[in-house]
Amino acid sequence: MPQPSAIRRHFLGSLQAATAPKEPYPHWLLDGVLPLETAAAVVDLPLTPAQIGETFGKRDSHNESRAFFAGALLNEQPVCRNLAAGFQDPETVAALEQATGAGLAGNYLRIEYCQDTRGFWLEPHTDIGAKKFTMLIYLSTAPGAAGWGTDLYDKDKRRVGRAPAAFNQGLIFIPGDNTWHGFEPRPIDGVRRSLIVNYVIPDWRARHELAFPDQPVRAAG
Template sequence: MAEATAAWLREALARAEPRATPYRHWLLACMLPGTVLRGIDALPVVPPAIGDTAGRRETHNSTRWFFGAGQRAQFPVCHALAAALQSRAMTRALEDHCAVRLRGGFLRIEYCLDTDGFWLEPHTDIGAKLFTMLIYLTDPPVGEDWGTDIYVSATAHAGTAPCRRNHGLIFVPGADSWHGFARRPITGVRRSLIVNYVTPDWRARHELAFPDIAVA
């Protein structure tokens, strides 16, 4: 499953729609094969009961769910997706397509289940994150927009990435890569994956898919 998933992701990357403003980013469609989507749907994860996030995911770190070493050992779909994203063929494709260096970094995959009241303040991901990929796993109800907000600055909104099941957004973090999720209704559960490659000094090793193996 891992090799097939990596090939599928590379094909999605090749079809990605590039955007140059307000910073380099790409919109993707049909990112994961149906077997992987169904496997993620079947994971025994329920939305955490949390209060105000204060605009940051780390406000409730104890409730977050990652495709870590334990999850990979327990759930085949977690291992398959992590192995696909860790593979040299996949990381080389990302490096070439996005002009980014991932070698020596570590893979981090978070499974997010956001409910009404969730929001994220505009931020850049700059620092320990080398690369960011968002994969949306649910279609929002009619009239609601659950896509990631893209900003020109911390206060100037530029637009919203299309949120449809199996679509996504990728970008290389930089001083201008402002994004977030403005307060708005979430009727149901906004499910998504956040894929990062992070620097070797990432402290929360349990969040890493392969905590002892860097990207080749």
């Protein structure tokens, strides 16, 4: 199982090679985000997708069924612990700040593991406010999963793009008032697995969602 330092090094290589489109807003597209052994271990976590029915276009419509790399899961599953430690690492934080221009030091790491099934959709939204950084890592292996990426919208909420979502690809953006994104209804034949990595403000109320609720991140150097 790759240790935090190996996860960090691998991720930073992916970040360095990322493409950086400017439209409809600055974002970064990554390949090979995690070491393959780490990505496979996340997929193999003993977590059954929740049967939640209608989402009303929002993830928080069923908060009780959401899974985070925090608390017991962080303690019991080495892949969760190692991955969280890799993104808590000051060198990772510094590299993300340099690549994206985001100010992350002093914020807190939040990693959600999503397992979306048939009927899932998300209305266009921006992530503005308490989230200072958003990255999605796509981990689906089902046929057609490459087309299950995040939809990107312009300021008028017109879909103008879709992130590629083959296994272990990723999308980064820095939330702002124009970072409209969502997931338009489409067939999901299987499970749409992804990690959502955020750095959130110190006042984040749901402390149980944070990987290290008593440890704000800091940037190396």
